[in-house]
Amino acid sequence: MLNFNFYNPTRIIFGVDTIAKINDYVPTEAKVLMLFGGESARKNCTLAEVREALGAREIHEFGGIEPNPSYETLMKAVELIREQKIDFLMAVGGGSVIDGTKFIAAAVNYTGDTWEILETHGTKITQALPFASVLTLPATGSEMNSGGVVTRKSTQAKLSFSSPYVFPQFSVLDPNKTFSLPTRQLANGVVDAFIHVMEQYLTYPVNAQVQDRFAEGLLQTLIEIGPKIMEDSADYDTRANLMWAASMALNGLIGAGVPQDWSTHLIGHELTALYGIDHARTLAIVLPANLQVRRQEKREKLLQYAARVWQIVEGxxxxxxxxxxxxxxxxxxxxxLPTRLSDYGLGETDIEIIITQLKSHNLTQLGEHKTVSLEISRQILATSI
Amino acid sequence: MLNFNFYNPTRIIFGVDTIAKINDYVPTEAKVLMLFGGESARKNCTLAEVREALGAREIHEFGGIEPNPSYETLMKAVELIREQKIDFLMAVGGGSVIDGTKFIAAAVNYTGDTWEILETHGTKITQALPFASVLTLPATGSEMNSGGVVTRKSTQAKLSFSSPYVFPQFSVLDPNKTFSLPTRQLANGVVDAFIHVMEQYLTYPVNAQVQDRFAEGLLQTLIEIGPKIMEDSADYDTRANLMWAASMALNGLIGAGVPQDWSTHLIGHELTALYGIDHARTLAIVLPANLQVRRQEKREKLLQYAARVWQIVEGxxxxxxxxxxxxxxxxxxxxxLPTRLSDYGLGETDIEIIITQLKSHNLTQLGEHKTVSLEISRQILATSI
Structure with a gap:
């Protein structure tokens, strides 16, 4: 096992009718900004529930945080917060709203150019406004970690950042909030969580038995949940298990003490930035090809994955x-989720465009061994056509 | 899945040569009390390493915290801390030292009779001195949770307490520190951790897929580790996996959102208090009989345990x-670890003494369904002769 430093102070309030408990954990005198994406949070009454839970506190709203939140949009919220002297942020939504809120929390009192927060991947963050989240879309794990991804529209760059200052103080996970989601988003969530686990599990063995068993348990759970979530009738427990599995997939636990890959994500980010393909869908394209191209490097873990997760013993x-x-x-x-570039009408010529973007973002040595050069990325993309 | 509220802010600093990192997490001006048990912490140089990591800080020592720490001993530390105006506690040892330090941290500035902290099981704690731990004996999970058990010598009562104020700020887990432990203590640690998992897993199904998979993964890991730990040659990774498995077994994670039993522990506590049997050894006596007597109540989970943990499919x-x-x-x-009362020379007449103690401690409705009456406890004990 590798040395590690694990820390995760986010409180999780999980279950039926838990939004009301927000009241116990937000300072009574707080001036709160509720942040959200589209109007679905209003239509399905989640915003109203949060408002009711906040009671007499002064509440402001900031809507319109887009999927793959943009620096440009988030900076408008930063201005509003500075103007209104808001001191507590409440993200209501999925990973994009929560990621965006993390950036905003760090940016409000940042001294210097706020773009620097992203350029330095969060390492220069030394404070952040306190914030919490009400999760409505299980997928990214942002509700229980200290990282985020923000896109700068002008440069088509998706930049990730993390900092111990941007853990949510608490996150409310009410599985009933997922009943209004389209199946497509739930399916994306299953795959996103699955690949978060794979990035931390499918590398090379370091004899980390607990981490491996936990990762395998999450993968097995997601495999069991997957087909059920595709039925409209998916019950509360199925949704609850998806929600908790997605949080556990990326809260630092299964990644503590083991090597990590993340090349699938970094290549996938370019596909989202260039072609607007949903985050999870980019991962579904890249991962199988990535495993195929790097099968020697990942050999031992691929065999363990085959045996323990898929019970493959023949051959x-x-x-x-x-x-x-x-x-x-x-x-x-x-x-x-289609798994081929060609399913999106992309082919050989697009690969060079993607490679150019990887190069321009200096993503030329990816993966657990830093062996994913531009040439290997090209092979992975070619395999995924 | 049941509703839950999960919160665990303890930082874990894990691995080789990690004691030096203490310096990064203790306030520079802190007046530190190092608390420990016997002289082994001094002999194996752990105390010296901690002292070196603390550098120029003012350091005091309090040794002699016994296994199953007593209220009487711990109150001597409380007096010392008050006298010397110590403001940071550093537990160096196993579960007993860390449990004792939690009580001390809560007691120092407690207004009222400190015995009340235990009588009310920690519910009246509203503050505690900051403290951390350097774990030398993997077993109880105390290094990453907010509970403890303290014995009052005068009444032979083992009282448990918990409070969100007594999470360690951080715990250092260096698996190399386990190389000086006798095999008996390592074996006790494996069984203690195993039964912590069982108390939270082997109840009745609530369709908590992640919690079940994690619990099963810990049990499988401990089953794999067990025989290796009995060999003197047990390597670093085996010890590292035991250490991390024992922390994960009782840090709140696998118990979140599921029913819990704990009757084996509560019956076992009486065996320790009456006969001085090691904590883990009492659990090894009680658990198999408990599962046997309550096999109908636990039927579904017993079958799942048989299949997933032991791969039992025949019959x-x-x-x-x-x-x-x-x-x-x-x-x-x-x-x-013997699993029969008779292995300790105990029999029928002792059972009535144990039952009398359970009754006097008001432990008459134990288990996930509160069905473990004194009569059921008597059956469990009779089955364990």
Whole structure:
């Protein structure tokens, strides 16, 4: 096992009718800004519930945080907060709203150019406004971690940042809030969480038994949940298990003490920035090809994954690895996520554009061994056509 | 899944040569009290390492915290802290030292009779001195939770308490510190952690998929570690995995959103208080009999445990449950922990003494369904002779 430093102070308030508990954890005198995305948070009454829970506190609203939140939009919220002297932020939404709120929390009292927060990936953050979240879309894990991704529209750059100052103070997870979500978003959530686990699990063995078992348990859970979530009738428990699995997939726990990859994410980010493909859908394209191209480097863990997650015991080692990758791809497709660039009308010529972007963002040595050069990224993309 | 509220702000600093990092997390001006048990912490140089990490800070020492720490001893530390105006506590040891330090941290500035802290099981705690731990014995999970157990010598009562104010600020887990431990203590640690998981897992199903998978992953890990730890040659990774598994077994995570039992612990506590049997050893006596007596109540989870943890698929349901309980008992005995009261020279007449103690401590409705009456406890004890 590798050395690690694990810290996660976010409180999780989980279950039926838990939004009312917000009142116990927000300072009585707080001036609160509720941040949200589109109007669905208003239509499904979540905003009204949060407002009711906040009682007599002064409440402001900032809507319109887009999927893949933009620096440009977020800076408008920063201005509003400075003007109104708001001192507590309440994100109501999914990963994009929560990521955006983290950036805003760090930016409000940042001394210097706020763009620097992203350029330095959060390392220069030394304070942030206190904030919390009400999660309405299980997927990214942002509700229980200290990282985020923000896009600058002008440069098509998706930049990630993290800082111990931007853990939510608490997050409310009420699985009933997922009943109004379209199936597409739930399916994206399953795949997003699945690949978060894979980035921290499918590298090389360091004999971290607990982390491996936890990762495998999350993958098995998501495989069990997947088909159920595709039925409109998916019950409360299925949604609750998805919600908790997605939080646990990226809260630092399964990644503590093990090597991590993240090349699928970094290549996927370029696909979102260039072509607007949903985040999870980019991952579903890149991961199977990534495992295929780097199968020697990941050999031991691929065999463990095949045996423990998919119960594949037939065939020689190469066959078991082939089957595991094929089952992974089939799982994504069963959930309605295409796994080929060509499914989005992309081909050879687009690969060079993507490679150029990776190069311009200095993403030339990715993965747990830093072996994913531009050439390997090109091979991965070619394999995913 | 049941509703839950999960919160665990303890930082874990894990791995080789991590004691030096204490310096980063203790206030520079702190007046520190190092608390420890016997002289082993001094002999194996852990105290010296902690002292070196603390550098120029003012350091005091308080040794002699016994296994199953007593109220009487701990109150001597409270007096010392008040006299010397100490403001940061550093526990160096295993669960007893850390449990004791939690009580001390809450007691120093407690207004009123400090015994009340235990009588009310921690519910009246409203503050505590900041403290941290350097763990030398993996077992209880105290290094990453907010609970403890303290014994009052005069009444032979073991009283548990918990409070969100007594989470360690950080805990240092260096697996190399376990190399000087006797095998008996390591084996006790494996069983203690195993039964912590069982108390939160082996109840009745509530469709908490992640919690079940995590619990099963910890049990499987401990089953794999057990035999290795019995060899003197047990390597670093084995010790590291035991240390992390024991922390995860009782840090609130696997118990969030599921029913919990704890009857094995509460019956076991009386065995320690009356006969001085090591904590883990009392659990090894009580658990197999508890599962046997309550097999109908725990039927579904026993079958899941048999299948997923022990891969028992042969036989009808009763046989599979029998085999799972027998395998559990054999696992404890393989680690050198006897599983019968008679192994300690105890028999029928002692059972009535134990029952009288349970009654006097008002422990007459135990377990996830509150069905463990004194009569059921008597049956469990009779089955364990």
């Amino acid at each position: 020689d080692e190469e066959q078991r690895i082939d089957t595991a990758i094929a089952r992974t791809r089939a799982f994504f497709e069963q959930l309605g | 009808d349901e009763e046989q599979r449950i029998d085999t799972a309980i027998a395998r559990t008992r054999a696992f404890f005995e393989q680690l050198g």
